[in-house]
Amino acid sequence: MSYSEKLKIAVVHDWFDKYAGSERVVEQILHVFPQADLFSLVDFLKPEDRGFLQGKTAKTTFIQKLPFARKGFRRYLPFFPMAIEQLDLKGYDLILSSSHAVAKGILTNPDQLHICYCHSPVRYAWDLYHTYIREAGYRKGLKSFFVKMVLHYLRIWDQTSSSRVNYFIANSNHVKKRIRNIYQRDATVIYPPVNTASFYCKEKKEDYYFTAARMVSYKRLDLLAEAFSLMPDKRLLIAGKGEELKKIKKKASSNVTILNHLSQSDLIQYIQQAKAFVYAAEEDFGIVMAEAQAAGTPVIAFRKGGASEIVSDGESGILFPEQTTDSIIEAIKKFESASFDPGGISKRAEDFSVLKFREEYFNYVENCCAEFFNLQK
Numbered sequence: 001m002s003y004s005e006k007l008k009i010a011v012v013h014d015w016f017d018k019y020a021g022s023e024r025v026v027e028q029i030l031h032v033f034p035q036a037d038l039f040s041l042v043d044f045l046k047p048e049d050r051g052f053l054q055g056k057t058a059k060t061t062f063i064q065k066l067p068f069a070r071k072g073f074r075r076y077l078p079f080f081p082m083a084i085e086q087l088d089l090k091g092y093d094l095i096l097s098s099s100h101a102v103a104k105g106i107l108t109n110p111d112q113l114h115i116c117y118c119h120s121p122v123r124y125a126w127d128l129y130h131t132y133i134r135e136a137g138y139r140k141g142l143k144s145f146f147v148k149m150v151l152h153y154l155r156i157w158d159q160t161s162s163s164r165v166n167y168f169i170a171n172s173n174h175v176k177k178r179i180r181n182i183y184q185r186d187a188t189v190i191y192p193p194v195n196t197a198s199f200y201c202k203e204k205k206e207d208y209y210f211t212a213a214r215m216v217s218y219k220r221l222d223l224l225a226e227a228f229s230l231m232p233d234k235r236l237l238i239a240g241k242g243e244e245l246k247k248i249k250k251k252a253s254s255n256v257t258i259l260n261h262l263s264q265s266d267l268i269q270y271i272q273q274a275k276a277f278v279y280a281a282e283e284d285f286g287i288v289m290a291e292a293q294a295a296g297t298p299v300i301a302f303r304k305g306g307a308s309e310i311v312s313d314g315e316s317g318i319l320f321p322e323q324t325t326d327s328i329i330e331a332i333k334k335f336e337s338a339s340f341d342p343g344g345i346s347k348r349a350e351d352f353s354v355l356k357f358r359e360e361y362f363n364y365v366e367n368c369c370a371e372f373f374n375l376q377k
Contacts, residue, residue: 296343
């Protein structure tokens with residue numbers, strides 16, 4: 001019998017309001033440990049979107065019942081640390097947190113084992129702090145002072161609460177370095193699960209480049225639109241929605257097409273048939289790049305962050321060194337003068353498969369349990 005079969009398990013996630021990258025991790029954690037109970041700051045998932053939680057509903061905090069929380073719970077950020085600490089997990093032996101904000105700060109006792117899958121330390125409080133302050137317009141004024149004070153407090157709490165975690169898992173070597181830099185803790189890398197089976201390989205590609213992302217500033221879709229506008233003989237399709245839509249449209253010329261929100265099946269088809277998937281953001285990991293590779297589609301991406309772990313430069317795509325139009329244009333030129341094997345690219349993506357994640361996560365938790373609970377005897 002495995003250690004985990006004998007334990008009462010709690011899974012803690014920051015919040016549930018959509019199904020995105022971090023929620024995919026929770027989905028697979030629940031496949032590995034279906035007996036676990038679920039906890040979160042809030043749970044605002046619609047009934048039709050709850051399938052990935054296997055019928056579970058999260059036990060939530062007081063944030064769930066605050067005014068206008070359904071549409072604007074993030075405005076209650078100053079209360080997040082206190083709220084997560086109000087969740088009572090004293091009856092559990094093993095706590096598995098999935099954290100990109102505050103889930104790792106859950107209170108535990110010395111007899112409880114806490115393993116945190118860290119998607120990233122809170123980016124808007126740490127390395128994206130100055131970018132966030134600038135782009136949100138919080139440089140001056142009373143509101144600016146309040147926001148900066150809250151983020152200062154959050155940084156202190158975030159670093160302090162990292163000591164409550166017994167073992168850290170990072171979703172990439174990039175995040176592992178950030179955990180070391182910010183928390184002064186070691187972490188084991190387990191790549192997030194990618195549904196490689198859905199993005200099956202297509203050898204025949206069409207004459208367009210493709211990208212898909214939320215239209216927010218750090219994704220740098222505006223930079224891609226501008227670069228391709230300088231290459232009128234190249235066709236770029238952009239899928240996404242968000243606050244940067246108007247800015248991106250202004251940068252786009254007639255060879256750049258912005259698509260409406262795509263269904264999952266349409267997204268898969270566009271990725272499968274693209275001659276290359278282009279990406280200009282610095283990501284902690286970047287699941288969509290791994291999905292593109294599963295489809296046998298080469299990836300042209302910014303070298304920093306998770307891209308350098310997903311893309312083998314010159315073999316499964318091209319990595320460019322700077323977030324500039326010149327760097328992107330040069331990468332496109334390199335790509336068009338090279339040749340790539342869709343089958344080989346797709347095979348490489350199996351390093352990020354769902355089954356591999358389940359196996360590595362289960363084995364890591366089992367090893368941690370053996371080490372931790374044997375020391376308790």
